Amino acid sequence: MINLAVFGAGRIGHVHALNAAGMRSVRVKYLVDPVASDQAAFLAAQIGADIACAESVFSDTSVDGVIVASSTDTHAELLLRAASAGKAIFCEKPISLDFATVETAVNAVEASGVACLLAFQRRYDPDFRFVRERIVSGDAGALEHIVMHTRDPSPPPRAYVERSGGMFRDQAIHDFDMARYLLGEEIATVYAVGNCLIDPEIGAAGDIDTAMVTLTSVSGRFVQLINCRRAPFGYDQRLEVLCSKEVLYVENRPQRGVSIADANGFRASPPMNYFIERFADAYRNEMAAFVCMIETGDRPLAGIRDGLEAQRIAEAACVSMQNGQPIHINIDWRP
Numbered sequence: 529m530i531n532l533a534v535f536g537a538g539r540i541g542h543v544h545a546l547n548a549a550g551m552r553s554v555r556v557k558y559l560v561d562p563v564a565s566d567q568a569a570f571l572a573a574q575i576g577a578d579i580a581c582a583e584s585v586f587s588d589t590s591v592d593g594v595i596v597a598s599s600t601d602t603h604a605e606l607l608l609r610a611a612s613a614g615k616a617i618f619c620e621k622p623i624s625l626d627f628a629t630v631e632t633a634v635n636a637v638e639a640s641g642v643a644c645l646l647a648f649q650r651r652y653d654p655d656f657r658f659v660r661e662r663i664v665s666g667d668a669g670a671l672e673h674i675v676m677h678t679r680d681p682s683p684p685p686r687a688y689v690e691r692s693g694g695m696f697r698d699q700a701i702h703d704f705d706m707a708r709y710l711l712g713e714e715i716a717t718v719y720a721v722g723n724c725l726i727d728p729e730i731g732a733a734g735d736i737d738t739a740m741v742t743l744t745s746v747s748g749r750f751v752q753l754i755n756c757r758r759a760p761f762g763y764d765q766r767l768e769v770l771c772s773k774e775v776l777y778v779e780n781r782p783q784r785g786v787s788i789a790d791a792n793g794f795r796a797s798p799p800m801n802y803f804i805e806r807f808a809d810a811y812r813n814e815m816a817a818f819v820c821m822i823e824t825g826d827r828p829l830a831g832i833r834d835g836l837e838a839q840r841i842a843e844a845a846c847v848s849m850q851n852g853q854p855i856h857i858n859i860d861w862r863p
C-alpha cells in the first residue's frame with residue numbers, strides 16, 4: 529500500500545485527491561489545507577484522509593509521496609521540504625512565479641534524488657500522447673511545424689489574475705511544455721505579442737488576455753501558439769502538427785457524440801466545458817503514473833526539469849512582449 533498526502537483542497541486538489549483515493553493500491557493518509565478548512569474537512573471525509581499540518585506529513589516515515597496541489601506560492605517550499613524528507617513528489621505547475629526560486633527548488637529536488645512528476649497533464653491525454661507516438665515512431669514523417677490553440681471559455685476573475693503570474697506563466701506554460709514534448713528538443717527563440725482585447729479588468733490587473741507566441745526550436749522548426757482568455761463557444765483546446773507524411777489534428781472533444789439536424793441545419797454538441805472535464809482521463813493517467821513511479825521507479829512523462837524549461841520559455845515570452853523583440857534562449861538564459 530502506498531501512503532500519500534495531498535496539499536491543497538481547492539479546484540485541482542479535489543481532482544487529484546479523488547483520483548489518488550480511487551486507486552486500489554493507494555491510501556490518502558493526510559490532507560493539508562490550513563486556509564480552506566471547511567472544504568478540506570469535506571474532502572477529507574470523502575476520501576477517508578486525516579486533516580493534518582505539513583509537519584505531521586513530513587515527519588511521518590510511512591508517507592511515500594506528496595501531491596502538491598496548493599496555491600502556487602506554496603510549491604517551492606513544499607518541494608524543498610519533501611526533498612529533504614525523502615518523499616516522492618507530484619507537483620502542480622508552475623513551480624514558483626519567481627524564476628530564481630524555480631531554479632533553487634529544481635536543483636534541490638534533483639540533488640536529493642527523490643522522484644518527481646511535474647503535473648503537465650496534457651502529456652497524459654490519450655489524444656496528445658497518440659500524436660507524440662506517431663511522431664516518435666516515424667509514421668508521421670518529419671515534424672516541420674506545430675499550431676496550438678488554447679482559449680479559456682471566459683475570463684477569470686480579477687482576483688485570480690492578480691495572483692496568477694500572468695497568462696504566460698499560468699496558462700500558456702502547458703503549451704510551452706507541449707511544444708518541447710512534441711518537438712523532442714529545446715526552444716531557441718521566443719517571440720511574443722500580447723494585448724488586453726477582451727476584459728479591461730485583466731488589463732487593470734496588469735495582465736493580457738490575448739497573445740500569440742512564435743517559438744523556433746534549436747533545429748529551426750516552428751511552433752505558433754494562440755492563447756486567449758475567452759472563446760464564445762466554450763473551451764478551445766486544439767493542436768495541429770504538420771509532418772512530412774501526415775498532418776495530425778487534436779480537435780475539441782464534444783460533450784456528446786450526437787449532432788442534431790433539423791430544417792435549419794446541423795447543430796454539433798458543444799465542447800467539454802473546461803480543463804477539469806476535458807482532461808479528466810489525463811488527470812487519472814498522471815496520478816496512475818505517479819503511483820507507478822513510486823512502486824516501480826518508472827520515469828514520469830514530465831519531471832521537475834520540464835517545469836523549469838517550460839517556465840524559461842514563459843519568462844522569455846514576458847520579456848519579448850515587453851521589448852517587442854525575439855528573445856534567444858538556452859539553458860543558461862534567465863530573465
Ligand SMILES: NC(=O)c1ccc[n+]([C@@H]2O[C@H](COP(=O)([O-])OP(=O)(O)OC[C@H]3O[C@@H](n4cnc5c(N)ncnc54)[C@H](O)[C@@H]3O)[C@@H](O)[C@H]2O)c1
Nearest residue numbers: 535536537538539540560561563564598599600602620621
Ligand atoms: N495542471 C492543471 O491543469 C492545473 C489546473 C488548475 C490549477 N493548477 C495549479 O494548481 C495549483 C492550485 O490551483 P487551484 O486552481 O486548485 O487553486 P485553488 O485556489 O482552488 O486551491 C488552492 C488551495 O491551496 C490551499 N492552500 C493555500 N496555502 C496552502 C498551504 N500552505 N498548504 C496547503 N494548502 C494550501 C488553499 O486554501 C486552496 O484551497 C496552482 O498552482 C495552479 O496553477 C493546475
